[in-house]
Amino acid sequence: MDIFWHILWSNVLPLTLMIAVGFTMQRLFSLDIKTLSKLNFYVFSPAVIFNLLYTTDISASLIGQVLLFVALFMTLQAVAVESVVRLRGLEGGMRGAMRNSVLFYNSANYGIPLNQLAFSANPYTLSIQIIVMVTQSLLPNTYGIYSVNSHKMSFRSTLRTILSQPIIYVIPIAFLLHGFQVQLPQSIETPITYLSDAFIGTALVTLGVQLGNMKWELNPVLIKNVLLANGLRLIAGPALAALVVWVLGFFFTIDHLMAAALIVSSSVPTSLSSVLLAVEFDNEPEFASQAVFLSTLISIITVAVVIFLLHI
Structure with a gap:
């Protein structure tokens, strides 16, 4: 129960308050969300990645092990979400939006504080989380852009x-x-450093602005898709991560801390980058915003359960 309240008060509540600021600002002043999105994509996000990589010592062997885990884990997640996409018969932009809401997770402003909390600010587990965060920063800016634009842009335009x-x-x-x-x-x-420090606040305010810009209609199909995405992200995610860790254990030694850090890193909610992509390229922004918001709320319970099971 202590873990639950720590996650609630130390992680989820601060995030929710910053989202609420953006929501309120949008309702009062009708902010330009496209401008906010571009600031996140082209200024704040690159700054935080550069700052972390430039200032953190990470061994080459650790990078190799974590990248192998990420490759296998993302492959299994991709197979899972693609199965749902095909079974649901999703078309057009919703296909990419569903994939992004599952494959891209909040490894930065949720994952890093969570890692610090769960492992008592251990430098080793933090290094693991930073490597995961780098991959999760690169994927939305490559595959994510292709995913939301492949149905409406040529490959050359998307590559550009x-x-x-x-x-x-x-x-x-x-x-x-x-x-x-x-x-x-x-x-x-x-x-x-200043731009890096601004990333979390501006990304969360941007999410709040997008939520404040939505009509919030009770669309049963949309809600079902959001819940499916949340289930794949918050329940199937850590389960598949545990499977990958178990399989890798047959090929090389994975200590308990690394295994736990990798599983916890996979249990976090949908990334803000899925909203930024949806807004920047006008691809199902309502679905993306609801998927991020609801997964963040549900993660209060699911993340606490994952950490509890790892302690057992």
């Missing part, structure tokens, strides 16, 4: 859009600068 995303270039640059121990000038490092 993907190559315009700063995050693709930020990740290798940050790794190289950190690897060669290049010291950034204070005039560059300081603004990057």
Whole structure:
């Protein structure tokens, strides 16, 4: 029960309050959500990724192990969501929106604080979470963009859009600068830090603005799709992660901390990036917003259960 209340008060409540700020601002002033979306995509998100990679020491062997887990886990998740997409007969933009709501999860502003809480600020488990977060930052800016645009744009146009995303270039640059121990000038490092600190707040406010912009009609089909996406993300997600960890244990040693950190990292709710993609490319924004909002609320229970089971 202590874990439950910690998650509620330390993670979910602060997130909900910031979402409420965006919701209220939208109702009062009708903000331009496209501008907010572009700020998140092209400024704040690249800054936080660069800052974390540049300032964190992560071994090559750990990166390799975590990336192998991520590849297998994402493959199983993709198979699961694709099965639902086909069984539901989803078409057009809803196919991509459903995939994004399951495959992209909140590994940054939910996953990192959760990791710190669940593992008592252990540097080893934090490094694991950062690697997961990097992959979850890269995927929406590559596959995610393709997913929401493939039904309405040519492959060449979609590729051009993907190559315009700063995050693709930020990740290798940050790794190289950190690897060669290049010291950034204070005039560059300081603004990057400021922009990085602004990421969580602006992303959550953007979600609130989108929620405030919605009509909130009780559409049974939409609600069913949202609940299916939440089930795949919050229940099937950690279950598949546990399966992958168990299988990998036959090929190389996975210590208890790594196994637990990987499973917890997979249990978090749908990522804000799915909303940002939906808004930026006008692809089922109502579904995406409801999937993020509802999964965040439901995760109060599901994440607590996952951590409880790991403790047992």
